[in-house]
Amino acid sequence: MIPPCSRGNISAETKKYIIMNTAVISPVNVTERAELDLRVGDTVRVHQKIKEASGKTRIQIFEGMVLARKHGREAGGSFTVRRTSGGYGVEKIFPLYSPMIDKIEIVRRSKVRQSKLYYIREKAAREIKRQMRRMTLMYSATEGETEAKARVENEEKLAAEAKDKEAEALAAQSVETTEADKAPEETNDSDQTGDLQEELAEASTEEVKEQINEDTPDEEK
Secondary structure, eight states: OOOBBBBBBOOOHHHHHHHHHHOOOOOSHHHHHHHHOOOOOOOEEEEEEETTSSSSSSEEEEEEEEEEEETTTTTTTTTEEEEEEEEEEEEEEEEOOOTTEEEEEEEEEEOOOOOOEEEEEHHHHHHHHHHHHHOOOOOOOOOOOHHHHHHHHHHHHHHHHHHHHHHHHHHHHHHHHHHHHHHHHHHHHHHHHHHHHHHHHHHHHHHHHHHHHHOTTTOOO
């Protein structure tokens, strides 16, 4: 028998009696979730069930701060959890009585004055911008075995190329010196040929004169 109600308002005992004697629709322990003192500003750890493609279910833990609660302990109650992973803010809205939530743990409790902590989004963005101003880009790493081998091979290749270039330069220089040595010899040869031509020309003129003198008769003389 349901306990009597005063003036149409349902008392706490009546609510408890109704909950205890109603049919179980959800596999979730509703009374336990309803009695959970979950507040805004709490750091909670939500154990969420995730179904994989193979049909297996695994539990994923999502830990963060409760930014807001909506609809209290009603059937449609929910709470928003925010966490920062890899420099990015991630938010999830969990239904309070969802059967996909295996367990909810309250890890830490902080005192807040607001019912919604949405200002943390802008605050986190400002902090990240402030940190980015102080940040400098740099890179330093140790050398691996493959990198060392590649470096040695590259150095050997560069040394071989340098030696080849030096040999080519020396060969070109020797060719230039031999050509420079041949040039004065050619000039001397040309001078000698010119002198011989002049001598031959003079000798030919003298022979012609002698022949002319021999051909003229004595009478004319």
